[in-house]
Amino acid sequence: MNTFHYKGRTNRGDAIEGRLEASSADAVATQLFNSGITPIDITEAKTTKSTSINLNDLFGAGVKLDDLVLFSRQMYTLMKSGVPIIRSITSLAESTRNQTLAKALRHVVEDLESGRELSNALSRHPDIFANLYVSIIQVGENTGRLDEAFQQIAQYQELEKDTRDRIKTAMRYPMVVILAIVGAVAVINLFVIPAFAKVYAKFDAELPWATKFLIATSNFTVTYWPYILAGLILAGVGLNMYLKTENGRYKWHKYKLRIPVVGSIINRSLLARFARSFAMATRAGVPLIQTMTVVSRAADNDYLAERILQMRNGVERGDTLTRTAAATGMFTPLVLQMMAVGEETGAIDDLLQEVAEYYEREVDYDLKNLSSAIEPILIVAIGIMVFILALGVFLPMWDLAAAARGGR
Structure with missing residues (x-):
């Protein structure tokens, strides 16, 4: 939006001037007429371009479900109190902390001032207001029960948020355990096994197959870890790009419903x-x-x-x-x-x-009961990892100790 400098007169004939943000001079004139001010002169204000970088513009703050729940609740309260819709949305655009939502609401106000319906104005921001949201608002407009429409949407969004939060909370424990296992495997491969390999090399003894496998895996990881890391990053980026395609998203959404537990x-x-x-x-x-x-x-x-x-x-x-x-x-x-x-x-x-x-x-x-259902799987995974390490690392040490005692 651009900033305009205006001059006008009130109903009593008093001269007044100021600045307003709007998409065009006509929008400024409409705002002034609605406020009881007769515009005399409207000119676009010259502004100096800022060289500072806005992180929100670069990365996008996004609108969370919490922001939409709060907006819907506030709109229900304002509509029920009889506050005009343009004034309500303008007030919420100025008070919200989410700059992405505030920018969208300012555009909605502009559309309303140009004669669009609220549902039509909201539909122009599909990344924020879903089709269900717009449809319920449209029905509320047609039936004259816009306040009830916002109330229904707010209740639905609150239940949706509660379900999402419970799923995230339930998944937090197994995710932490899985990340800990991955971290432990990385540390063992990069630091622990190479230290044991040096000890085994001094005795020049025949090693079990499990030990040879662990040492070979560790040597490969130590030698090629930059390529492994780069490969994982490229694989992650490629998978993310594939999941954004229509076919990839469909297959992931179908597979997600078949994940065990x-x-x-x-x-x-x-x-x-x-x-x-x-x-x-x-x-x-x-x-x-x-x-x-x-x-x-x-x-x-x-x-x-x-x-x-x-x-x-x-x-x-x-x-x-x-x-x-x-x-x-x-x-x-x-x-x-x-x-x-x-x-x-x-x-x-x-x-x-x-x-x-x-x-x-x-x-x-x-x-x-999700944690109790996943715990046995995690325990089995940890047990297998410990068994392989014990078999590959400590078995040769027992053999070497036995050989040393026999040599005495």
Whole structure:
């Protein structure tokens, strides 16, 4: 946005001047008229370019779910209090600490001043406001219940944030253990085994196959560690680029649901998100076909999104929601039965809400027991590593000690 210097007069005829940020002089004039000021002269202010580097511009601060929850809650409060929407968003743009969100909100204000609807203005920032968010706001605009729309979105986002936080907390312990194992293996290969290899070389004795394997692995690591590190970095970058492609992202999202122990938890958390977002959109009055399209885009998993679109296509052909859901193979018989009852009674939103709560209870229980489920796997991995080290490092020492005692 550019900065404009304006001169004008108030309703009482008093002269006034100042500066405003806007996309154009017309936008400044509109703001002044809305404030009861008659503009006389509007000129673009000359600003000196700063040579300082803004880290946010280079790397992008990003908008977290916490920021969106706070924004939705504040908008609900302001809308319910009767504060005009432009004034509300302008105030939140000035008060938010996230500069990326503040910049987007200022653009939204400009669009509103130019005559756009709020849902249309939000849709121009898809990286921040998802399709589900925009659709619920659009329904709130059409029904005149914009405050309730923001309240529904805030509640949904708070539950989403709670689920994500619980998954991150549950995964923290096994990730720390795995990183510790990787670090220990690196230290042993680079420092410990070479020291033992020097001791074995002095005795010129025949070494067991396990010891030879460890020494060969250590020598390779010590000699080529710069290439190994570079290879790992290149592999990580290449994998990241592949996962950003449509095919790579789809395969990863499909494989992620099949990871032992963790995959079932991720699958049920995604289904809980699907059911809750479906129920929220249906309750807000979004048409069924549009709801399924919006929910598929909000699924955050391409594999699940494809199944939801298959359900939409079946419904478009005249099939029931329950039959199309059963054809995907994603839902349990209990959930399918609840969906069938919801279709028969016309309370599909309430039944899907119960489905979401059912999955969330299961996910919560599994997350609480995730550490105990992963611990045996980690213990076995550590035991195998210790066994190989004991076999390869200490067995030759026992043989050498026995040989030394026999020589006496």
